[in-house]
Amino acid sequence: MTTKYNTIIVGTGPAGLTAAIYLARANMNPLVLEGPEPGGQLTTTTEVENFPGFPDGIMGPELMSNMRKQAERFGAVFKSGWVTRTDLSQRPFKLEVDGFGELQAETIILSTGASAKYLGIPGERDNVGRGVSTCATCDGFFFRGKKIIVIGGGDSAMEEANFLTRFASEVRVVNRRDELRASKIMQDRARANEKITWSLNRTPVEVVAGGLGVTGLKVRNNETGEEELLETDGVFVAIGHTPNTGFLGGQIETDETGYIIVKPGTSETNIPGVFACGDVQDNKYRQAITAAGSGCMAALDCERFLEAHEAAHAFV
Numbered sequence: 001m002t003t004k005y006n007t008i009i010v011g012t013g014p015a016g017l018t019a020a021i022y023l024a025r026a027n028m029n030p031l032v033l034e035g036p037e038p039g040g041q042l043t044t045t046t047e048v049e050n051f052p053g054f055p056d057g058i059m060g061p062e063l064m065s066n067m068r069k070q071a072e073r074f075g076a077v078f079k080s081g082w083v084t085r086t087d088l089s090q091r092p093f094k095l096e097v098d099g100f101g102e103l104q105a106e107t108i109i110l111s112t113g114a115s116a117k118y119l120g121i122p123g124e125r126d127n128v129g130r131g132v133s134t135c136a137t138c139d140g141f142f143f144r145g146k147k148i149i150v151i152g153g154g155d156s157a158m159e160e161a162n163f164l165t166r167f168a169s170e171v172r173v174v175n176r177r178d179e180l181r182a183s184k185i186m187q188d189r190a191r192a193n194e195k196i197t198w199s200l201n202r203t204p205v206e207v208v209a210g211g212l213g214v215t216g217l218k219v220r221n222n223e224t225g226e227e228e229l230l231e232t233d234g235v236f237v238a239i240g241h242t243p244n245t246g247f248l249g250g251q252i253e254t255d256e257t258g259y260i261i262v263k264p265g266t267s268e269t270n271i272p273g274v275f276a277c278g279d280v281q282d283n284k285y286r287q288a289i290t291a292a293g294s295g296c297m298a299a300l301d302c303e304r305f306l307e308a309h310e311a312a313h314a315f316v
Contacts, residue, residue: 003103004092005030005031005106006029007107008095010108011110011112011244012034013064013288014067014289015113015295015298017032018292019298020076022303024073026303031079032079034079035112047059050288079097084097084098086249088251093105093273095108106309110248110274111278114241117239123207124235127214130213131207131235132214132234135286136159136163136236139236140164140166140167141167146234147233148164149173151173151174151239152239153179154182155186157238159186161173165196173200174204175202176204178201180200199219203222205219216231217235241279243258244280251271252276253269253270255283259280266301277294
């Protein structure tokens with residue numbers, strides 16, 4: 001028997017959980033599908049100090065746990081499973097989910113986020129939250145007066161390096177090529193910053209850590225083949241993000257990098273009844289608070305769509 005829902009929310013970061021809170025309070029009984037990383041990137045963050053309402057900060061996993069409990073309190077249902085196939089050609093939409101078979105929904109909210117790209121070198125993943133980060137605006141404050149390395153050569157790396165000079169005593173940019181991919185204006189801005197030093201044509205080999213966290217980055221000189229250890233208190237990996245949209249099979253309109261395109265000022269995608277929120281449609285801000293705000297937008301857009309199509313409360 002196929003189970004049908006008013007709304008299925010795919011993803012459980014700040015955007016998906018906020019949408020779940022709003023829809024559950026409106027008695028829409030949303031189903032929330034959790035992927036392999038429930039809570040999104042915030043579950044790998046230690047202390048969050050820039051989310052309003054927590055003057056002393058809050059641990060990332062705790063914040064996500066609280067948001068989930070809030071959604072459950074109002075009746076949101078959570079299930080864990082991979083979405084393996086989607087059919088968005090007509091309503092009700094169909095999702096094939098590992099462990100549950102086919103699920104149907106009158107509306108879908110996509111909040112699957114974007115995964116930060118990692119180098120895949122030893123010591124990197126083990127030290128996320130202990131000196132390794134992929135978000136300068138999230139974690140830069142914790143490195144006040146310390147040495148930082150930014151890995152990458154694109155615009156995002158230059159932007160993060162410049163931003164981190166507000167806190168760090170020194171920011172070193174490490175790039176495996178001897179040239180940068182960043183736009184000329186971003187390169188010029190970074191090169192003019194006296195706090196930024198450069199280690200170009202160096203390939204990161206290993207993140208080195210001690211008892212209290214990261215202590216250095218081992219790199220290989222691409223010209224000589226020799227390895228050297230760069231002392232640092234933090235490593236910021238800035239080589240881009242990958243939006244989690246592959247499971248949609250090209251049915252939703254995206255930009256050239258895979259981010260979902262929404263109608264300006266809304267969460268509406270190119271398919272009526274399918275909405276997107278959070279980092280999966282935001283390649284600019286990528287903050288917990290902006291993701292949560294877009295989750296609210298998606299829930300309200302979704303609720304109005306259901307009311308307009310007289311589908312609300314038709315399913316479980």
